Amino acid sequence: MKNILLINATIVLENTIVANGFVYIKGEKIDSVGNMEECPLYSNVDQVFDCTDKQYVIPGMIDIHVHGAAGYDFMDSTKESFEEIAHALAKEGTTSFLATTMTNPTLYINEVIKNLASYMEDSNLSGVAEMIGIHVEGPFINEEQKGAQPEDAILAPNVSLFKEWQTLSGNTIKVLTFAPELDNNFELLKELKSNGVIPSMGHTDGSYNECLRAINHGVEHVTHLFNGMRGLHHRDPGVVGSALLNDDMYVEVIPDGIHFHPDLLKMVLKMKGLERMLVITDGIRAKGMSDGVYDLGGQKVKVTDEKCILTSTGSLAGSIITMNKARLNLIKWLGLTIHEQLQVTSSNQAKRLGLYDRKGSIQVGKDADIVVLGENGVVELTICRGSVAFQNNDTFK
Incomplete structure (x- = not known):
């Protein structure tokens, strides 16, 4: 399973929004979330998705x-x-x-x-x-x-x-x-x-x-x-x-x-x-x-x-x-x-359903179920438990 990094993203957390941040996915789980100044080195990551100009990164x-x-x-x-x-x-x-x-x-x-x-x-x-x-x-x-x-x-x-x-x-x-x-x-x-x-x-x-x-x-x-x-x-x-x-x-x-x-x-x-x-x-x-x-x-x-x-x-x-x-x-x-x-x-x-300990929000330790919304709120990338499930190749090369 690949490690995935989302960068330059507007990330919707449970009670706040990170305006210029990253989400690091390791295996099936969210490993870390934060501002770009704290972003892990790209060399340690298998896939990087630049979310510049995307609307939001949200939980699935x-x-x-x-x-x-x-x-x-x-x-x-x-x-x-x-x-x-x-x-x-x-x-x-x-x-x-x-x-x-x-x-x-x-x-x-x-x-x-x-x-x-x-x-x-x-x-x-x-x-x-x-x-x-x-x-x-x-x-x-x-x-x-x-x-x-x-x-x-x-x-x-x-x-x-x-x-x-x-x-x-x-x-x-x-x-x-x-x-x-x-x-x-x-x-x-x-x-x-x-x-x-x-x-x-x-x-x-x-x-x-x-x-x-x-x-x-x-x-x-x-x-x-x-x-x-x-x-x-x-x-x-x-x-x-x-x-x-x-x-x-x-x-x-x-x-x-x-x-x-x-x-x-x-x-x-x-x-x-x-x-x-x-x-x-x-x-x-x-x-x-x-x-x-x-x-x-x-x-x-x-x-x-x-x-x-x-x-x-x-x-x-x-x-x-x-x-x-x-x-x-x-x-x-x-x-x-x-x-x-x-x-x-x-x-x-x-x-x-009693699953909030692993689903329903972007939080460290939860399943990496993540969606990237593009212009007009359309789905451009979906990650299900740490693996890419859907990718709009016109916007994410």
Whole structure:
């Protein structure tokens, strides 16, 4: 593994910005960060990247809800698909992700989870975005709010099945999306909590009071806020109301301007603050591809003008937004500073998953997951655990 040096860089640290600095990467870790006067000798370094005229050097972004990219989907259940998605995500500045499954027949989900666990253990190499766990979305959902989840494979919450999946995963399931109003005596919720898995309300038709009961029993996360759930009504605040009004709830948001009106982000920010906001993409295999018709869990999705629509029902079916485009939208719609942008695209996710000791910020000793932004905030270089994963050869020779 090569040692890498970034020089003449504007480096965004957790609480400050180094205006003319360096980042020295040794192996998979950040070895030192500082002003150029303290920079190590170039002769001891394998690769040097001059960041003069680049906008920022930032920590890699973390997507905790993504299904696919570049023509591949995690439900393909092949090593090739997993590798190609990991490679594609790095191009958008994503250096870590939760591989997200979807509602499908039980035996097939079993296979997908087993293969994801095998990939995570044996093939999760540096130089591509790192799989840091699994997000199981469905099949324990409400058919009234199924969205693009196949109805014929929906199941009632099942503790035994979750236990089987967690065993197959090698205890790598980090988030499970379910409809808590269908969970008898909150048995699944209790099991998730005892396993350290984040229980997330999603694809749920729960009433406001049903959601409050679930929150009181330990739900503290909501999957893609506003979508796949009972909305906000003046006589029943619904799932959305319960998530916004409870200070402890974390909310996933897809800031693509399609899944909800951009101005609603202002309401989310006012009610939740930055600390409980988690930017996701909900990306599908069409991400990074041209318009056309794509498969999603055995269903056809038509992609036109950045909108993904299930051909059978007209439901929204994930997105093709990148994490970096989502970050740029937050500047346009909310006016977030660079530190605030990174909080909702990186550090919040790392803290939520208990990984902030090694991810989520540029700090000595942490994983060398680093992105260099060029003019207009585009991704020009991505380093994943100390190895170059993406390089724009037009700007970095």
